[in-house]
Amino acid sequence: MRGPKETWPAILAGLLWLSHAFDAGWLGFAAAAVPGALLLGTGVPAFLLPGDLRLHQFMALGGVLGVVFGIGALFAVGPGAGLLLIALSAVSAVAAGHLTATMTPAVPGVPESPLTWRKAAEVAGDDLILSFMVSTMQIPDPGEIAQIALEIEEARVQFAERGVLEKPASYHRTPPLLEAPMLSPGRAGGIDYQHLRFESGYEPPIDEPGRDRWLSYAPNRTAHGWLLEHDAPGRPWIVCIHGYQMGLPLIDLTAFRAAELHHQLGMNVLLPILPFHGPRKIGRISGDGFLTGNAMDAVHAISQGLWDIRRMLSWIRERGGERIGVYGLSLGGYHTAALAGLESDLACVIPGIPAADFPDLIWRHGPPMMLRTIEANGIHQSDMREVMTPVSPLALTPVVAKERRTIFGATCDQLVPAEQVRDLWEHWDRPRIEWYPGAHLTFGLHENVRRVIRDAFRDAELTAGA
Helix, strand or coil, X not given: CCCCHHHHHHHHHHHHHHHCCCCCHHHHXXXXXXXXXXXXXXXXHHHHCCCCHHHHHHHHHHHHHHHHHHHHHHHHCCHHHHHHHHHHHHHHHHHHHHXXXXXXXXXXXXXXXXXXXXXXHHHXXXXXXXXXXXXXXXXXXXXXXXXXXXXXXXXXXXXXXXCCCCCHHHXXXXXXXXXXXXXXXXXXXXXXXXXXXXXXXXXXXXXXXXXXXXXXCHHHHEEEEEEECCCCCCCCEEEEECCCCCCXXXXXXXXXXXXXXXXXXXXXXEEECCCCCHHHCCCCCCCCCCCCCCHHHHHHHHHHHHHHHHHHHHHHHHCCCCCEEEEEECXXXXXXXXXXXXXXXXXXXXXXXXXXXXXXXXXXHCCHHHHHHHHHCCCCHHHHHHHCHHHCCCCCCCCCCHHHEEXXXXXXXXXXXXXXXXXXXXXXXXXXXXXXXXXXHHHHHCHHHHHHHHHHHHHCCCCCCC
16 A cells, blocks of 8 residues: 555645745644644645555544644635635545545454545544554553562452452452442533442552552542432433543533433433543543553452442342343443453343454553563453453353343444454344444444434333333
């Protein structure tokens, strides 16, 4: 694929932006130089040496910024030149997605679909998000990497001695009943909800590597959730588990169409907040701490997430909730799939676009220098995968009946590769699955996804109260 034509719009747009960089003072220079440098700086190397998907991610970012900054260019350089800058920037972003989709290999067991410009635009959205994730990813320093390597080796020995590598479900203790969480009113996006909170009570085993560091993350000690509950008793429940970098009311309630689930389908809706997210964040950005390469932090984060959700399930049951479904997206899909190995009486489990292999995601999306440093310290993907066995949905045996399991995934997903969804489907003995011809972020735009979710709710008798 030498000299792919998809790079031409980015090169042309970058040159055009930079040609205007000195026309409007320092502010105009900054507004023009940022998209110009991104587009030209990714378009040229992608033309000369194609194959690095990270170039497409930042090409998509440059294109989107070009569209945004192009609105100001309409006034700075005139409507004709401004519209041309906007158009070329938009085409560059979509072309980046087209180039990424072209280079995404077919996955055995995953249906293929034609590459359309709609799919290219969806993939460009994934590329845009990945550029943000890569730019903000926390990179451990050399001392932290050495500590991570030591903890991985200690944990491998401990887990083997305790038998949790052979029986990963034994790693998870049954949490105590949740009796009286605090509830306070909230409102986001025109939706009234209740903010549920309680002391988590989760602690890693006393002698487990990384325990003291984990307990130092004070925001994680309090569990949170968003709640939409009917006054009438006996309604079915759906627990919706959010994805990576979510955990905020407006985002979560919108992503899961919580108002529709609550009002139109008649369900009580509970949206737990995972560790490191939303009001539990420990960094600048919601989710900071998950994708850093720190294996034991990831093990403890997932363990605590499952612990907190299971406590919430106990609270629902104490309130008379008899039919409870769980539906998760991306990172939430990971937790949903893991929960299916611990809670047998769930009415349905729906992992959507689910991650299933964290070490693979770190090695796929992590900065190359970080990965070389990690491997130079003796940390290999296989070692990290072994340590994460107790919390892996690919290791936990599902205890929810096969007919109550439903999966959906994207054939051209750039955040969670399709092979992870396929591997979960095969591990689950191939239950109902729905593939849509798009990317990670656009599941809600595909009618077949909305249909399979509704079917799963109906089959589980969760919509009987609508």
